[in-house]
Amino acid sequence: MHRGSPPDEHTEVVHMKIGFIGAGKVGTSLGKLFAHHGVSVTGYYSRTPQHAEQAAAFTQSNCYSSLADILDASDTLFVTTPDGVIGRIWDDLAALPIKSKCICHCSGALPSAVFASAEKCGARVCSVHPLLAVSDRFSSWQQLEGAFFTLEGSGAPEMAELLHSCGAQTATIAAADKARYHLAACVVSNLAVGLSHWGMQLLEQCGFTAEQAQTALTPLILGNAQAVCSKGPRDALTGPAERGDVETIRSHMACLSREDQALYALLTRKLCDLAQQKHPDRDDTALRTYLEGLL
Numbered sequence: 001m002h003r004g005s006p007p008d009e010h011t012e013v014v015h016m017k018i019g020f021i022g023a024g025k026v027g028t029s030l031g032k033l034f035a036h037h038g039v040s041v042t043g044y045y046s047r048t049p050q051h052a053e054q055a056a057a058f059t060q061s062n063c064y065s066s067l068a069d070i071l072d073a074s075d076t077l078f079v080t081t082p083d084g085v086i087g088r089i090w091d092d093l094a095a096l097p098i099k100s101k102c103i104c105h106c107s108g109a110l111p112s113a114v115f116a117s118a119e120k121c122g123a124r125v126c127s128v129h130p131l132l133a134v135s136d137r138f139s140s141w142q143q144l145e146g147a148f149f150t151l152e153g154s155g156a157p158e159m160a161e162l163l164h165s166c167g168a169q170t171a172t173i174a175a176a177d178k179a180r181y182h183l184a185a186c187v188v189s190n191l192a193v194g195l196s197h198w199g200m201q202l203l204e205q206c207g208f209t210a211e212q213a214q215t216a217l218t219p220l221i222l223g224n225a226q227a228v229c230s231k232g233p234r235d236a237l238t239g240p241a242e243r244g245d246v247e248t249i250r251s252h253m254a255c256l257s258r259e260d261q262a263l264y265a266l267l268t269r270k271l272c273d274l275a276q277q278k279h280p281d282r283d284d285t286a287l288r289t290y291l292e293g294l295l
């Protein structure tokens with residue numbers, strides 16, 4: 001992975017003419033970010049013309065009624081449709097004059113090679129993935145400024161320059177690592193949501209209402225996230241796995257179904273590895289042996 005550094009405050013405006021196919025959350029937000037930093041946004045083409053009009057008004061750009069028109073007006077195109085549509089849009093774009101254009105998408109899972117045979121067409125390509133949940137078309141763009149973008153493909157150098165000029169950080173990865181990269185994002189976001197849900201369900205089994213469970217666990221969830229982000233996972237780790245407290249973990253297992261015991265044991269084994277880094281002189285054999293017996 002190559003890491004790019006953001007610019008200082010004197011960074012010059014990047015001269016590109018950027019169009020968006022797909023006026024949804026990411027397309028509208030990225031367009032606003034670029035326009036805010038003085039980069040020329042040509043406008044939007046989208047499935048629902050009204051959405052293209054709204055995004056164009058928000059970014060003071062134009063809306064287009066065909067792929068050919070937005071391509072003609074732009075030297076760089078972002079395909080910000082759902083992942084499953086990107087390949088079909090590419091099939092249509094590849095039949096148009098795209099020589100010397102840079103074609104990007106924002107999927108975390110797909111590589112830039114979804115733009116098949118782009119080199120033969122004389123186009124540069126890039127996957128430009130923001131490591132951020134972009135939840136709103138009109139208010140999320142400000143968070144993109146401090147976001148981290150991961151780039152992959154022949155257009156990565158120019159995308160890095162563009163994003164640095166907008167205050168974002170970037171890293172480049174190899175196409176072969178995209179699935180593993182996207183998995184990392186899912187582990188810390190989606191799986192963490194699943195674990196929070198699991199904890200809330202357990203509190204509900206103790207008589208909490210769903211609302212009480214969420215309120216009660218909020219300081220733990222936020223405190224952990226803050227500690228992990230400021231100190232790193234090893235120093236943020238607390239709890240029975242860190243202390244090697246087998247009896248406490250045994251009492252937890254008594255509350256769980258067979259399937260959930262296996263899940264808890266697997267996750268706790270990961271915590272044992274972390275605890276071992278934190279306390280290399282501690283003998284955790286008893287805990288590891290107990291966990292193995294549950295798997």
Ligand SMILES: NC(=O)c1ccc[n+]([C@@H]2O[C@H](COP(=O)([O-])OP(=O)(O)OC[C@H]3O[C@@H](n4cnc5c(N)ncnc54)[C@H](OP(=O)(O)O)[C@@H]3O)[C@@H](O)[C@H]2O)c1
Nearest residue numbers: 022023024025026046047048051080081083106107133134
């Ligand atoms: N949202 C996130 O948190 C996030 C984060 C990182 C990466 N991404 C990636 O960003 C991309 C866009 O995601 P999103 O969340 O912005 O999705 P979204 O809000 O659902 O927006 C998708 C847009 O694509 C348009 N569209 C669908 N089919 C089309 C077609 N055939 N032709 C033209 N436009 C079409 C839709 O059109 P209309 O609205 O006009 O009907 C919609 O505006 C995806 O690749 C996703 O993986 C998303």
